[in-house]
Amino acid sequence: MLKALFPNGLKKAFTLSYDDGCYDDIRLLGLMSSRGIKGTFNISSGITRPEGQEYIGSWERMTPSELENYRREGIEVAVHGETHRDFTKLSEPELIYEIMSDKSAIEKRFNTVIRGAAYPYGSFNDLTAQTLKRCGIKYCRTVWSDPSMEMPADWLKLRPTAHHNDPNLNSLVDKFIGESPESPRMLYIWGHTPEFRRDDSWGLIEGILDKLAGRKDVWFATNIDICEYDLAAKALEYSADGKYVYNPTAKEIWLENGKNILSVKSGEIIEI
Numbered sequence: 001m002l003k004a005l006f007p008n009g010l011k012k013a014f015t016l017s018y019d020d021g022c023y024d025d026i027r028l029l030g031l032m033s034s035r036g037i038k039g040t041f042n043i044s045s046g047i048t049r050p051e052g053q054e055y056i057g058s059w060e061r062m063t064p065s066e067l068e069n070y071r072r073e074g075i076e077v078a079v080h081g082e083t084h085r086d087f088t089k090l091s092e093p094e095l096i097y098e099i100m101s102d103k104s105a106i107e108k109r110f111n112t113v114i115r116g117a118a119y120p121y122g123s124f125n126d127l128t129a130q131t132l133k134r135c136g137i138k139y140c141r142t143v144w145s146d147p148s149m150e151m152p153a154d155w156l157k158l159r160p161t162a163h164h165n166d167p168n169l170n171s172l173v174d175k176f177i178g179e180s181p182e183s184p185r186m187l188y189i190w191g192h193t194p195e196f197r198r199d200d201s202w203g204l205i206e207g208i209l210d211k212l213a214g215r216k217d218v219w220f221a222t223n224i225d226i227c228e229y230d231l232a233a234k235a236l237e238y239s240a241d242g243k244y245v246y247n248p249t250a251k252e253i254w255l256e257n258g259k260n261i262l263s264v265k266s267g268e269i270i271e272i
């Protein structure tokens with residue numbers, strides 16, 4: 001079996017994940033767009049600030065019309081539970097409703113099919129993961145850090161690299177930029193944008209984004225871009241003698257064969 005790389009043979013991916021659909025997301029969206037950075041915003045569609053109600057600078061959500069700010073290139077909107085209830089404290093029907101009502105509301109607003117999520121409060125167990133899968137969710141982010149930057153073993157218990165307030169964040173970013181990894185690495189930063197306002201730390205995230213922006217060896221992607229690419233790479237089929245690989249998915253997949261980098265297009269069989 002060959003080693004899968006990211007698109008165009010890259011070995012590094014960077015993504016962000018911000019929760020709750022807060023008003024301060026608008027500022028982060030601007031910082032990301034101007035630098036070509038992509039990422040994911042997890043929203044609880046049942047909790048919005050009433051239209052016309054002034055923003056007073058606490059942990060307030062977007063108004064329904066402000067949610068339109070997410071409708072832009074390179075931004076994924078994902079499920080965070082319709083009313084931000086702890087998934088592990090719900091009965092199975094309540095959990096299904098909490099997931100599906102949020103999924104449906106976001107899909108209707110953005111004319112898309114939502115396949116991603118983040119756990120409210122980071123709480124999860126085997127039942128929540130299984131239920132999300134049955135609801136068509138491909139990945140769900142926890143709040144438990146994994147500084148290894150290795151690709152996740154279980155996308156439904158996805159561990160981010162670090163919260164933006166992690167004291168090791170800058171050294172993790174420097175390591176990510178400086179290393180030439182054997183296997184693909186994903187740098188994944190998460191948080192809530194009102195924390196930047198509360199901590200007066202917008203400069204922190206701007207500095208991180210400036211370090212990463214424009215790097216040719218990094219794939220800038222949303223959470224679902226990376227998840228679905230990884231799942232597609234794992235779905236490749238090999239001949240019995242290992243000399244051919246078949247790509248049954250809709251994505252072109254990049255592989256490393258010794259020192260050679262090659263790609264197998266959707267529906268193609270190639271000799272390796």
Ligand SMILES: [Zn+2]
Pocket residue numbers: 019020080084119120121
């Ligand atoms: Zn939350």
